[in-house]
Amino acid sequence: MRNLLTGLDVGTSKVCALVGESLAEGELAILGHGVTPCSGLRKGVVVNIEATVEAIRAAVDEAEKTSGVRIGSVVTGVAGPHIRGLNSHGIVAVRGGEVGSRDVDRVIDAARAVAIPLDRQVLHILPQQFAVDDQEGVREPIGMAGVRLEARIHIVTAAQSYGQNLNKCCERAGVTPADMVFEPLASADAALFPEERELGVALIDIGGGTTDIVVFHGGAVMHTAVLPLGGNHLTSDVAAGLRTPISDAERLKVNYGVATNLIVRRDEMVQVPGVGGREPRVIARRILGEIIEPRMEEIFSMIQRELMRSGVADSLASGVVLVGGTSLLEGTQELAERIFGLPVRRGLPINLKAMPEELMKPMFTTAAGLVLHQNGARGVTNGMARNGRLGRLRNRLSDWVRDFF
Ligand SMILES: Nc1ncnc2c1ncn2[C@@H]1O[C@H](COP(=O)(O)OP(=O)(O)OP(=O)(O)O)[C@@H](O)[C@H]1O
Ligand SMILES: [Mg+2]
Structure with a gap:
């Protein structure tokens, strides 16, 4: 039987279905894909079932046609301001003077035993580090001598109804x-280098409806957050500011928009289509920048606050990696560097070697990560060694958590 892996990224702007096949020795082939615009979500969550179903169906149909396989099960991505990330820790006494796998299970249980409301589901339990007696920063505690085992973990929960x-x-x-x-x-699995997670990095996915943040340090997830702002807000601002329909505003933003006017010459002009039979107007490109820049500054300032809350903002040696469609806006990298005071690069789905050329774009990192996740990248997701005990532990835990909730 073939081992098919389908990632389904249901975003605020588009649905992307990506079909892969797991081959021998961890190799992965991409068989096909489908991308359709979607209007059924707002700020990352489904608000119109009918429109979302239609978009999923169209993307899946296209992916089936291009791959020649029938898609059965899919792994989906979730986002939205209802997602919460929290750090927790637990302590247990070690039995028999040496840490065994049962002790690790017990300490993770103790750490995850925080009060989680019944209407929330646990999405991920991500171990950060262990301590054995006074020895901190331990990644593989099994076999170590000691009497006390402590675990720090990051828990991601979502509102069940979404x-x-x-x-x-x-x-x-x-x-x-x-x-x-x-x-x-998922985006981090697709776009980050392992060294970046070690040294400290913030992955920021600025999509259409949301901005999602995950901060890594020492190979582990330290902080996660979702902001209810994205590229659609820039488009609405342009539409309101220039009194032009949303579709024209979107085109203007994508073709001529800038995150900062520092990169625009004073004499650059752009044409704004007329509304209601009026003549098109020619305006300075800097006017477009004046509309977009404050909103981008607002988004980056909110991100900056989240980075401060992560507690590791001062040690992000690998800086920031931007993905999502809005990261393509000209000047975004420059503005982000100015606000964060950190090196910023744009991320692509580089870790999926078989990614089709036309999907090598920052808006397809989530779909690529969803496929990688099924091919054993979970250990990477949780920030620990790919085949390490923690990766397996987490798999088992997430199965258990799923059964439980
Ligand atoms: N070249 C470009 N310049 C500026 N913005 C762009 C460009 N290309 C796409 N965008 C914007 O990117 C956004 C879509 O990004 P993406 O596909 O990552 O979002 P999504 O995954 O559908 O949404 P979300 O993750 O927020 O639910 C839109 O707002 C679109 O206008
Ligand atoms: Mg997205």
Whole structure:
């Protein structure tokens, strides 16, 4: 039987279905893909079931046609301001003077035993580090001598109803939702180098409806957050500011928009289509910048606050990696560097070697990560060694958590 892996990124602007196949020795082939515009979500969550089902169906159909396989189960991405990330820790006494796998299970249980409201589901339990007696910063505690084992973990939860709505859309579109991954963790799997996670990096996915943040340090997830702002807000600002329809505003933004006017010459002009039979107007490109720049500054200032809250803002030696469609806006990197005071690069789905050329763009990192996740990248998602004990532990834990909730 073929081992098919389908990632389904249901975003605020588009649905992307990506079908892969797991081959021998961890190799991965990409068989096909489908991308369709989607209007059924607002700020990352489903608000219109019918429109979302239609978009999923169209993307899945296209992916089936291009790949020649029938898509059964899919792994979806979740985002939205209802997602919460929190750090927790637990302590247990070690039995028999040496840490065994049961002790590790117990300490993770102790750490995850924080009060999580019944209407929330646990998406991820991501171990950060262990301490054995006074020895901190331990990654593989098994076999170490000691009497006390401590674990620090990061827990990501989502409002149950949002996940249920997304699952319902998948089922109605004829596919089985098998698992759910917090979107920026999938993007991180696709776009980050392992060294970046070690040294400290913030991955920021600025999509259409949301901005998702995940901060890594020492190979582990230290902080996660979702902001309810994205590229659609820039488009609405342009539409309001220039009194032009949304579709024209979107085109103007994509073709001539800038995150900062520092990169625009004074004499650059652009044409704004007329509304209601009026003549098109010619305006300075800097006017477009004057509309977009304050909103981008607002988004980056909110991100900056989240980075401060992560507690490791001062030690992000690898800086910031920007993904998502809005990262393509000209001047975004320059503005981000100015506001964060950190090196900033644009991320692409580089870790999926078989990625089709036309999907080598920052808006397809989530879909690529959802496929990688199914091919054993979970250990990477949780920031520990790919085949390490923690990766397996986490797999087992997430199965357990899923059964439980
Ligand atoms: N070249 C470009 N310049 C500026 N913005 C762009 C460009 N290309 C795409 N965008 C913007 O990127 C956004 C879509 O990005 P993306 O596909 O990553 O979002 P999404 O995954 O559908 O949404 P979300 O993750 O927020 O639910 C849109 O607002 C679009 O206008
Ligand atoms: Mg997205």
